[in-house]
Amino acid sequence: MIVQGTYTLPLPPARVFAALTDPAVLQQAIPGCEKLEKTADDEYKAHLKIGIAAVKGSYAGRVRLSDKHPPDRFTMHLEGKGAAGFVNGTARIELEEEGRNTQLHYNADVQVGGLIAAVGSRMIEAAAKKLAGDFFQAFSEALPQAE
Amino acid sequence: MSAAKGYFGKPMKRVEDPRLIKGIATYVDDITLPGMLHAAVLRSPYAHARINNIKADAAKASPGVVGVFTGADVNDKCGLVPCASPMPDSKIPKHTVLASDRVYFVGHPVAVVVAVDRYAARDALDFVEVDYDPLPVVSDPEKALEKDSPLTHPEFRTNVAFTWSVANGGLDAAFKRAHRVIKQRMIHQRLTPMAIEPRGCVASWHAGEGTLTLYTSTQIPHLVRTLLPGMISVPENRIRIVAPEVGGAFGSKLNLYAEEALCSHLAQRLGAPVKWIESRRENAAATIHGRDQIGEYEVAVKKDGTLLAIKSKTLADIGAYCQLNTPAIPTLTGLMLTGCYKCKAMRMDVVGVYTHKMATDAYRGAGRPEATYVIERLMDIIADELKLDPVKVRLKNFPKPTEFPFDTLTGLTYDSGNYQGALKKAQQISNWNKLTKQRDAARKSGKLFGIGLSTYVEICALGPSKMMSAGGWEWGCVRIEMSGKVTVITGATPHGQGQETSFAQIAADKLGVPIEDIVVMRGDTAVAHYGRDTYGSRATVIGGAAILMCIDKIIAKARKLAAHLLDTKEKSVEFRDGKFSAKGKPKKALTWKQLAPEAYVAKNIPQNWEPGLEASSFFEPPNCTYPFGTHIVAVEVDRDTGEVKIVKYVTVDDCGHQVNPLLVEGQLQGGIAHSIGQALFERTVYDENGQLLTGEFMDYAMPRAKDIPEYLMDSTVTPSPSNPMGIKGVGEAGTIGATPAIANAVMDALSPLGIRHLDLPLTPEKIWRAIAPVKVK
Amino acid sequence: MIPAAFDYLRPATLDEAIALLELHGADAKVLAGGHSLVPVMKLRLAQPKTVIDISSVADLSYVREQGDKIAIGAMTTHYDIEASPLLRDTCPLLTELAPQIGDAQVRNRGTIGGSLVHADPAADWPAAILALDADLEIAGSNGRRAVKATEFFVGMMETVVQSSEILCEIRVPTTARSVAYVKFAQRASGFAIAGVAVVVDGANKTVSVGVTGVAARPYRALAVESVLRGKVLNRDAIDQAAGIAAEGVEPLDDIHASAAFRAHLVQVNTRRALEVAVSRG
Amino acid sequence: MKTVVNIRVNGVEQKHEVEPRTLLVHFLRDCCRLTGTHVGCETSICGACTVLFEGKAVKSCTLLAVQADGSEVTTIEGLAGDGRLHPVQEGFWERHGLQCGYCTPGMIMMAVQLLERNPKPTREEISHAIEGNLCRCTGYSHIIDAIEYAARKIAEVKK
Incomplete structure (x- = not known):
């Protein structure tokens, strides 16, 4: 499943890039992120509680960044496992300067498995888009603090 | 009390029902x-x-x-x-x-x-x-054959699980002689049995x-x-x-x-x-899934519609491993590929492919629905391409009733048949001419109306032991208890098909006792010592014959006892209506109730006569049985939404003599319901990562009451020579015969739009995409 | 399947229920009829620590006239709405829609309030609630507030009802007979793939159109409404308007219907619903 | 934490200590040992677990036993009175409305409620009423016949 979108952020790409690779900002922005721990360079362990409304589950996750080309692009690999199944995703994130803002394009290949795939398939894409939306919303709110 | 008779052939209500309708039956979770x-x-x-x-x-x-x-x-x-x-x-x-x-x-x-x-x-x-x-995952069988595909079982270095072929006749010659060669790829979607x-x-x-x-x-x-x-x-x-x-169960x-x-x-x-x-x-x-074959089919025909040859390359997606009968299922497709038609040559090559999915195995019809669907779709496509009447194309290629037993190219011998008779009767009761006029009128008013036909034959009552992996016989045991009550034990293991009733009918007639005196036991190896169980529409045919054998043995044995008690010669003992009497002395007859205590008390028995009135038998069928029939379906397709509505459903099925027509009708209607599902909406969906997306009743659509049409059902009777009752299996016939009739009806409805073939299930979206092409994001 | 363990509370009054919700916070869930919540709990997709059953709360199940509106208690079952003579006469859209929800057993237990708060994107009620421009009254510790249907649904399975609030009443206007609900159902579950509710107000020459099942959130087809405002609802006008029923909407896409098919179906059903409603006027 | 639940099942008081999460169907099957009510799915689709709850057909797999505390429940075992079959049961028997019998108790309970609300249903109304009950064996046609039979039978008895 491909989930993609574009967001406009009120900072130049270099600042956005720095924030996106800053664990403190990530922790604030990732929906339901209860813990984010650095395990290696560009690698983090996370504890997430994600879902929608009553349908929420706990996931142990890993986040890894690769293919870093500041300030233009990088790739984020996500893995989450919980009792309700697993979510794996690879998101390519590209930053484009537009005046004083940054156009952020993301293109994520998301793979969902287990219970959530078996019984929630009709909602997964919309849920993924919503979570992505929540992330960038929270991220842009977290930005000023990242300065 | 007069001895009862004539249960055979009666539409009797079932003796197993009271416990089920009262909620006091015992299922495993109970x-x-x-x-x-x-x-x-x-x-x-x-x-x-x-x-x-x-x-x-x-x-x-x-x-x-x-x-x-x-x-x-x-x-x-x-x-x-x-x-x-x-x-x-x-x-x-x-x-x-x-x-x-x-x-x-x-x-x-x-x-x-x-x-x-x-x-x-x-x-x-x-x-x-x-x-x-x-x-890495492979969930698509065609991709699984590609060189760099992920492997399901790396130790084999290939995803090919097995290959199998059946061929006969001069294929190349037939294709050379053909006026027309018609090709069609067809996908038999994966289904989930969902008992x-x-x-x-x-x-x-x-x-x-x-x-x-x-x-x-x-x-x-x-x-x-x-x-x-x-x-x-x-x-x-x-x-x-x-x-x-x-x-x-349905095979699952x-x-x-x-x-x-x-x-x-x-x-x-x-x-x-x-x-x-x-x-x-x-x-x-x-739990096993069913179907899941992809085939490239080719037929060679003469311009008058005569079928010369058929060949296919079939990919069977068997999932991640071989369950009990997994590799055998597509072979049944091959054996029945020529359907009820004469043909000069055939060939089918099957490649079984491993993928990261649940195994496929026998689901109602098990391989035969695929065969019937292919040949019946091809018959319509042939008619369409040659501008011939689909009824005439079929009639042209049927063997005559006098040609039975009919040897097929695939090495089978169809036991008995009159395909013309069933077709003719179905046309009559469907009011065929009126129906075609209705279609013409509907089309004129802009409606998508179609009529579909399927003339099927299937192989069941599997089967002679030589074609089975562990015996194809069935075992039975009949015991006249000391009280004169009768216990019938069958090795067949009915689970809803109603043999507690039909076997009691068979035994009651043969023994000349009221059906109430009989109990049929099954399903427990401590009681039914041997058996080959229920699948492939075999229980009534083979299990029923085993019971008749037992009763023959018991009557022969009881005759000796009766002769002794009646003080006459064995030869002059007559058995009629449940009574043994000396010739010419019907008034001094002995009933089972009188004989049985003597047989067990054993104080007054013939010399060297073994006490008791019990016999067990193994019936080895000489052949399978081949029920057949014609289904005629009319549908209307909603141009806007692509929804299919079945407006008429006519069947004429021939399963030889019917032990209990009510049960036959129930089996057929249940089978047709599975077909309605297969034809119109059922499908098991795995995504490209091997995730199962139809893992619940919320996502796997099965027929509900409102999806079922009113039926016009009738039958013809062409007895089978393969068993003493002249009966044929009927548990899967509905599922085998109905799917292509529904598909043909929908394709007929869409034919004015130039659409030749769509794969099953014919979902609204699939039809909509075919009839109203739009740009999709 | 078996739900995870939870504590079960059954308050007798609405105030008590709200107090309990405040106490237990986001880990508590309100149980109405249970036909949205229990299934997800059985799959363990939802594992609330506390379940607050409001079935003993008095006076949450009713259909009654209230001024020029009809008030429906949140705990009123789908069946009670289906069978309500008052609604059949005064707001027939609801009695037409109700029997299309789930199945008879579900309608006997499931409640309108429970369904609305669960906000499944394919539930049926939202289409009618939107088309009727209903008012939804929500009780919280600071008293009650009413919101418009158009403000009620926030997103997929999310509404403006906060975790310590309870939806207690739905108020709908009375309408003429010129209403309709046309649904294309998902075959397995019966949920809407495209459900369109239409209210035609002949006097004011306006229509309102509520759509469910198509997007992550039910919506009013405002483009359709505005094109038809003041117009005679003849075939051409309806055809033209129905063609924009999915405008500005990002349709859901799943194995049961692609986004394109959903977008198509909402157009078909908008046309059909308008035709039926007009024919009833 | 366990709690005592008291439900009148088929006219008999059934008082058992259960966890709040105990489903009504498990209360009936495991605590009351009434195993005629079956479980076929976990998503309220199949209807095999249908019982009458305060006279209304409900899916007992989607109700908690605690929700039924203090209520009346009728299961398939409580349908036949004085050893006589209920007309709906009789209809299923007469018209071959069942094969494996697994969906049958739920189907029968649903039909009982239908005929109480609508004593003379059309075949279409019957189909609509049993939309929440899946049967994989019969193909439904005989089930509809059975319910029609029961409707006639009830009307005759009332005459």
Whole structure:
């Protein structure tokens, strides 16, 4: 499943890039992120509680960044496992300067498995888009603090 | 009381019904044994992954948990899940009961929790931590054949599980002679049987005796008893299998599953009975699926519609491993590919392919629905391309009734048939001319209206032992009890088909006793000592014949006793209407009720006459049976939404003589319902990562009452010479005959738009995409 | 399947229920009829620590006239709405829609309030609630507030009802007979793939159109409404308007219907619903 | 934490201590040992678990036993009175409305409620009423016949 979108952020790409690779900002922005721990360079362990409304589950996750080309692009690999199944995703994130803002394009290949795939398939894409939306919303709110 | 007769052929209501309609029947989940523990199975959420590590400590500490077991704990004690029908070149992977180092489909059992109740067992599943490394997945059988495809079983270095071919006649010559060669690719979508009762079992180990009783929701208790000793270390004669009431199966319980061996082992290991009941989600993921073939079909025809030859290359997506009969299913497709038509040459090449999905196996019809669908679609396509009437094309290619027994190119001998007769009758009762006029009028007013036809023949009552992997006979036993009551025991294991009634009808007639005096027992290997169980529409035909054999033996034996008691010669004893009398002295007749006590008390019996009135028999069928018929369907397609509405459904089926027409009708209607599902909406969906997306009733669409049309049903009677009653199996005929009729009707409705073929299921969206092409994002 | 363990509370009054919700916070869930919540709990997709059953709370199940509106208690079952003579006469859209929800057993237990708060994107009620421009009254510790249907649904399975609030009443206007609900159902579950509710106000020459099942959130087809405002609802006008029923909407896409098919179906059903409603006027 | 639940099942008081999460169907099957009510799915689709709850057909797999505390429940076992079959049961028997019998108790309970609300249903109304009950064996046609039979039978008895 491909989930993609574009967001406009009120900072130049270099600042956005720095924030996106800053664990403190990530922790604030990732929906339901209860813990984010650095395990290696560009690698983090996370504890997430994600879902929608009553349908929420706990996931142990890993986040890894690769293919870093500041300030233009990088790739984020996500893995989450919980009792309700697993979510794996690879998101390519590209930053484009537009005046004083940054156009952020993301293109994520998301793979969902287990219970959530078996019984929630009709909602997964919309849920993924919503979570992505929540992330960038929270991220842009977290930005000023990242300065 | 006058002796009853004439039960055979009567539409009698069923003797098994009272317990079922009162809710006092016993299904496997209704069984509770003292000290019984409950098992829950942890299954893989991945289609393909390496298991690095399983941590069970937290689960073991969970309240009520008695034990948590992984592959490392049990696999060496549970043997391998068997495949009974490998092809000569089959590559059969080691199918352990729990995954060892790898999982290779979603739902693959990884660990089992045993606890004091089902709630505690379910809770503990959440605490078993499995560290998986996901591996590349292949869920598309065509991709699985590509060079760089991920491998389901890397040890084989290929995803090809087996190959199989059937061929006869001069194929090249036939194709050279043809006026026209028509090609069509067809996909037979994967289906999920979805019996409303999921699987389940209760295993009970009797340590003192060293015996095991396994209650299991199965079609095949006897085959399970034959096969289970190969898995667990308990010999056959110390195993008792009980199939209690079984809540539907449709082929999905024609298997020996991992969980049955696992619970048997755990009961021994833990010294307590162990129950496991499958959830619906597990049922969708880890009980066999059906169909799933992709075929390229080619026919050679003359311009008058004469069929010369047919060939196919078929890919059978068998999933991740071979269950009991997995490789055999597509061979049935091959054997029946020519349908009810004469043909000069045929060839079918099957490649069975492993993918990261649940195994396919026998689902209602098992291979034959694919064959009938192919040939019946091709008949319509031939008619369409040659601008011929589809009825005439069929009539042109039928063998004449006088040509039976009819030898087919695939080596079968169709026992009896009159395909023209069924077709003609179906046309009559469907009011064919009026129906075609209705279609013309509907088309003129802009409606999409279509008429479809299927003239089918199928192979059932499987079958002579030479074509089966473990005997094709059936066993029966009849006992006139000391009281004169009759106990009939069958090795066939009916589970809803109604043989408690139809076998009682058969026995009552033959014995000349009221049907109320008869009890039919089945489904328990301690009672029905032998049997080959119920599948392939075989129980009434083969099991019924075995009972008749028993009764013949008993009558012969009783004749001797009667002669002795009537003080006459055996030769002059007549048996009529349940009474034995000396010729010319009907008034001094002996009934079974009078004979039976003499037979058992045995104080006044002939010399060298063995006491008792009991006989058992194995009936070995000389041939399969080949029921046939014609289904005619009219549909209307909603131009806007693509929805299909069946507006007329006519069937004329011929299953020879009918023991109980009410049960025949029930089997046909039930079978047709499966077809309506297959034709219009059922499909098992895996995504490209091997995730099962139709894992619940919420996503797997099955027919409901409102999807069922009003039927016009009739029959013709062409007795089978393969058994003493002249009957043929009918459990799958509906499913085999109906699907192509519905598909042909829909394609006929769409034909004015120039659409030649759409694959099943004919969902609204698929039809809409075909009739109103739009740009899709 | 078996839900995870939870604590069960059954308050007798609405105030008590709200107090309990405040106490237990986001880990508590309100149980109405249970036909949205219990299934997800059985699958363990939802594992609330506390379940607050409001079935003993008095006076949450009713259909009654209230000024020029009809008030429906949140705990009123789908069946009670289906069978309500008052609604059949005064707000027939609801009695037409109700029997299309789930199945008879579900309608006997499931409640309108429970369904609305669960906000499944494919539930049926939202289409009618939107088309009727209903008012939804929500009770919280600071008293009650009413919101418009158009403000009620926030997103997929999310509404403006906060975790310590309870939806207690739905108020709908009375309408003429010129209403319709046309649904294309998902075959397995019966949920809407495209459900369109239409209210035609002949006097004011306006229509309102509520759509469910198509997007992550039910919506009012405002473009359709505005094109038809003041117009005679003849075939051409309806055809033209129905063609924009999915405008500005990002349709859901799943194995049961692609986004394109959903977008198509909402157009078909908008046309059909308008035709039926007009024919009833 | 366990709680005591008291439900009148088929006219008999059934008082058992259960966890709040205990489903009504498990209360009936495991605590009351009334196993005629079956479980076919976990998503309220199949209807095999249908019972009458305060006279209304409900899916007992989607109700908690605690929700039924203090209520009346009728299961398939409580339908036949004085050893006589209920007309709906009789209809299923007469018209071959069942094969494996697994969906049958739920189907019968649903039909009982239908005929109470609508004593003379059309075939279409019957189909609509049993939309929440899946049967994989019969193909429904005989089930509809059975319910029509029961409707006639009830009307005759009332005359």
